Amino acid sequence: MLELHDAPLAPLTTFRLGGPAARLITATTDAEVIAAVREADDSGTPLLLIGGGSNLVIGDKGFAGTALRIATRGFALDGTKLELAAGEVWTDAVARTVEAGLAGIExxxxxxxxxxATPIQNVGAYGQEVSSTITEVIAYDRRTRETVTVANAECAFSYRHSRFKADPERFVVLRVRFDLENASGLSAPIKYAETARALGVEPGDRVPLEKARETVLELRSGKGMVLDPEDHDTWSAGSFFTNPILTHEEFAVFHARVEERLGDGVLPPAYPAGDGHTKTSAAWLIDKSGFTKGYGTGPARISTKHTLALTNRGEATTEDLLALAREVVAGVHAAFGITLVNEPVTVGVSL
Incomplete structure (x- = not known):
């Protein structure tokens, strides 16, 4: 276990923002993770968990406690069953499952x-969510001080949410288990319309696994959503806001605001979200509220490739980023009466 004091945290985040931690521990085994968590809990020390740092906004003052970087490794494949250590790099793991001819997360x-981090956020994109393939999550329960196995049905998965996100002080994810599909080298059925168009197929069709993966990577790259140290559009947390989910009544009010602002016949994006709810597009709301690609004049701006990504152009502070985020939230609410919710976790700051 590596221990540092007054350690910079910005390099551990994709935003490259935030002040130092009073103490930074890097754990490379499950036992080290558990020991560090127990030590912090026993001493009453604030604890910040860091994985890939792609969903974190850390305040400029940093973190006055112990930051625990989970750097465990482990990729175990048995037939269609996959177990990943919490510290495994997600995109590398996806590539390895595709190489193995298994579908479900391509x-x-x-x-x-x-x-x-994937079960915490119920990570999803381009028609797939991890909740459809996760079977179990192995976690350390800080309340009972035991390692527990949480079955999929007990994870309370929903859109970008889970039991783990709802109770962030309780569970520390150690390992994630998946059940993938052997479809003879083909992908899972393509669900997302944009992906289907890019592949030249109909929704529901299957394509070669590697073709599906490559196409998604091309789509993401075109939106600045694949990490590139030379491209400031990728100095972000990806989608900064979640897509709003509205009741049918709320959506009707929203639709009326759209017609009032943009004219009759303008239809806002609408996707069924189950149980009397409709999901609309945060990116569309941001754009139609006047925050177009590249918006901003300071060191924090909207990506030049995608309106849903807020970016650090190289010299930003966390306060610069939050000022931009607050401006976008206020502008969208003034235009359409909808309050956007940030997707990244904030540490020591809030919108």
């Missing part, structure tokens, strides 16, 4: 971060 290629 459209989640290029997503930065670690495997352990």
């Amino acid at each position: 459209c989640l290629a290029g997503i930065p971060g670690s495997a352990g």
Whole structure:
């Protein structure tokens, strides 16, 4: 276990923002992770868990406690059963499953971060979510001080949410287990319309696994959503806001605001979200509120490739980023009456 004091945290995040931690521990085994968590809990020390750092916004003052970087490794494949250590690089794991001819997470290629974060956020993109393939999550329960196995049905998965996200102080993810599909080298059925168009197929069709992965990577790259140290559009947390989910009544009010602002006949994006709810597009709301690609004049701006990504152009502070985020939230609410919710976890700061 590596221990540092007054350690910079910005290099451990994709935003490259945030002040130092009073103490930074890097754990490379499950036992080291558990020992560090127990030590912090026993001493009453604030604890910050860091995986790939792709979903973190850390305040400029840093973190006055112990930051625990989970750097465990482990990729175990048995037939269609996959077990990943929490510290495994997610996009590398996806590539290895495609090489093994297994379908189910190929459209989640290029997503930065670690495997352990995927069940917390119920990571999803291009028609796939990890909740459809996760069977179990192995976690350390800080309340009972035991290692527990949480079955899929007990994870309370929903859109970008889970039991782990709902109770962030309780569980520390150690390992994630998946059940993938052997479809003779073909992908899972393509669900996302944009992906189907790019592949030249119909939704529901299957394509060669590697073709699906490559196409998703191309789509993500075109939006600045694949990490590239030379491209400031990727100095972000990907999608900064979640897509709003509205009741049918709320959507009707929203639709009326759209017609009032943009004219009759303008239809906002609408996707069924189950149980009397409709999901709309945060990116569409941001764009139609006047925050177009590249918006901003300071060191934090909207990506030049995608309106849903807020970016550090190289010299930004966390406060610069939050000022931009607050401006976008206020502008969208003024235009359409919808309050956007940030997707990244904030540490020491809030919108």
